[in-house]
Amino acid sequence: MLKIQEIRELIKLIDQSSIDEFKYEQNGEKITMRKQVKGAGNTTETIVREAVQAPQAAPAPALQSEPAKAEAPSQPKEEAKGEKESREGLHTITSPMVGTFYEAPSPDSAPYVSSGDKVKADSVVCIVEAMKLMNEIEAEVKGEIVEVLVENGQLVEYGQELFLVKPE
Incomplete structure (x- = not known):
């Protein structure tokens, strides 16, 4: 089983590469990572970890993690400029x-x-x-x-x- 630090390193490597999907399987556990680019530079990473059901073994719960999506500010330019000056x-x-x-x-x-x-x-x-x-x-x-x-x-x-x- 991969450790959390190893998974984090994989996420960084995949995020920096042109790979869109990565699958890894070891000892009945499977990890799938998908990278989807939405808009200008916003990346959504999805990690799905699931145990492959073996005979006489209970399936492990699936873990999904999606970072919060950043929303673009919807302020008019004049308001943003005034806010900048006030700061x-x-x-x-x-x-x-x-x-x-x-x-x-x-x-x-x-x-x-x-x-x-x-x-x-x-x-x-x-x-x-x-x-x-x-x-x-x-x-x-x-x-x-x-x-x-x-x-x-x-x-x-x-x-x-x-x-x-x-x-x-």
């Missing part, structure tokens, strides 16, 4: 990983920060959960939180903007 001079705190955004240490706790709160460079502003690990995200700069850009419990991508901070 001038602001520091953006981005997600260092893919995971789930949490604004508080527990569901019944108050959020770490809200718009208008003052933060220090080492102030924890949120948690991003990745693979059951809670990663505290720090403000990185001293200043005031201008805007929280994501909702509690929302899935975030690597590099996605989380907060806007007005540096002091």
